[in-house]
Amino acid sequence: MTHFIDRRLNPKGRSTGNRRRFIGRIKAHVREAVDASVRKRGITDMEAGTDVAVPRDSLSEPSFHHATKGGTREGVLPGNREYRAGDEIPRPPPGGGGAGRKGAPDGEGEDDFVFALSRDEFLDIFFEDLELPDLVKRSLAGSAVRRPRRAGLSVTGAPANLNVGRTMRRAMGRRIALRRPSDAHLDDLRDRLFALEAVFEPDAAQRAEMARLQAELEAATAHRKRVPYLDPLDLRYSHFEPQPEPRAQAVMFCLMDVSASMGAREKDLAKRFFVLLHLFLTRRYETVDLVFIRHTHLASEVDEQTFFYSRESGGTMVSTALAEMNRVQSERYPASEWNIYAAQASDGDNYQGDSRDCQIWLESELLKICQHFAYVEIIGEAEARILRDAARGTELWMAYREVAERWPNFAMRRVAGSADIYPVFRDLFARRREVAHG
Incomplete structure (x- = not known):
């Protein structure tokens, strides 16, 4: 056996790079831990770090050794008093932790290697490969970024x-x-x-x-x-002279149904979705405005605190939220300068006939200016087993389904429990792969 020992010093300030390389090696285990952590934690703990357990088998280092002559070689290691060449060694008992390691008296093997992910590392992995689609409109208005440009x-x-x-x-x-x-x-x-x-x-x-x-x-x-x-x-x-750099300006409209039909469970799932969306936008983008709109039978623009924690309730008329979004966009966010996005969460319950008005608002006004509009419908766990066919659903779901068939920038998904929030969120905002055309 030949051993190569790396005696290079670890310079000051290189620990961050070493940690990133280590996380890259065990990326699959980190991803599983992050996904599992999201399903378990509450809304207030969504952005905290987490612990990651890595099986010891995944930490083994590669080694160099001399090749055996003539193929397989048999032998007995020094210090052996029990076996002879040709004997079959029995499999270690369950809980032994692998060959060569003795299991604990209670049947448990060696503990997995556990390390903690910081908040920044957790969020970087959490939102990996996610982006706002079609972020193309750029403007110099309010640009604070100045980059050097050639000037002779x-x-x-x-x-x-x-x-x-x-x-x-x-x-x-x-x-x-x-x-x-x-x-x-x-x-x-x-x-x-x-x-x-x-x-x-x-x-x-x-x-x-x-x-x-x-x-x-x-x-x-x-x-x-x-x-x-x-x-x-x-x-x-x-x-080189510093010159202002055009930057992408985007606004995200968050529309949430808080009517009486939205129970505590439905509101919690909707808030979880919007918390993820809020974290994603504030983490990945510097120039994204968030507009919060709550609606019952009436809709109004509110601040972040009111959006997430107010207990307002009432009847349901979804079209009022779309009308309010159209009003705010017309007054403050011209489509020629801003990338416009929207995310809507509702249980699908709506005033009779209003779903048709929602369809008209979307197709005649909003989808013409939106880069991406995402609709998340929150259903019960019992409904999730019944509504496996996407063609079935509430009146609002059926109306939106017709919209999705005609507009590629409109996406809709269903959520039945907290475990569905993260997969649906990643599906709605996953980075689109460009297809090369010959």
Whole structure:
């Protein structure tokens, strides 16, 4: 067995990088722990970190060893007093923790390796591969980000910004203008002078030519020294100036049904969905506005605290929320400058005939300006076993289903329990893969 020992020091500040590489190795176990944690925790604990248990088998390191000669090799390790070559070793008893490890008296093996994910690590994995679709409209309005842009050349600058191409072009022009002797010219003079010096008994003409070549070579060499190959006057640096960068502006409208038909269970599931949405947007984007709209038979824009914690109740008229969204968008978020998104949660119960009005609001106004509209319908666990066919459902679900068939930017899903929230959320906001066309 040959062992390779890595004795490289771990420089100060490298622990974060090492931790990221470690998490990358056990990504599957981390993902399972994050998914399981979301189903169990409450709304207020949604963004906290979590513990991850990793089986010890997943932590084994690769090793180098000598190949056996002639294929399989049999043998008995030193210190063995029980077995001989050819004997079959019995399987370790259950709970032994694997070969070579003795199980605990109570039948439990070695504990899994457990480590804690920080809040930032948890959220990064939690929202991995999620994005707002079709985020394309960009504007300079309110842009706080300034990035360097090329702004010509400068005679001064940092060495890293040296423009080699322009510098060498100027140096070449200067050398040509000052008639700096080239390497080829000097080599030619030396070769001719060497040929004359090789003559055993040069005549007077050859000696005169040698003197002329020697003087010309000395003059050319002196002139070459006076005209350097690269002069500080030749240096040119790329110049950069900070300029405002257009950035994507987006607004997310959160529409939640808080009518009497939404019981405590339904409201809790709706809040869980919107908490995930709020965390996702604030974590991944800097320039996303959130507009909270609650509705019963009336709809109104509210602040975040009221949206999540107010106990208002009443009748149900879903179209009022869509009308309120259209009003706020028209007044504050012009479609030419803003990427507009919406997410709606309801139990599907609606005033008779109002579902048709919802359909009209969506198709005539909202879906024409929305990048993406997501509808989540909260159903009972008993209904989930019955409504497996997406063609069946409430009047609102049926009306929205017709909308989804005609508008690709409209998506709808059903949620029956807390375990469905995260998968549905990922399904609605998963990163779309671009398809290359030949």
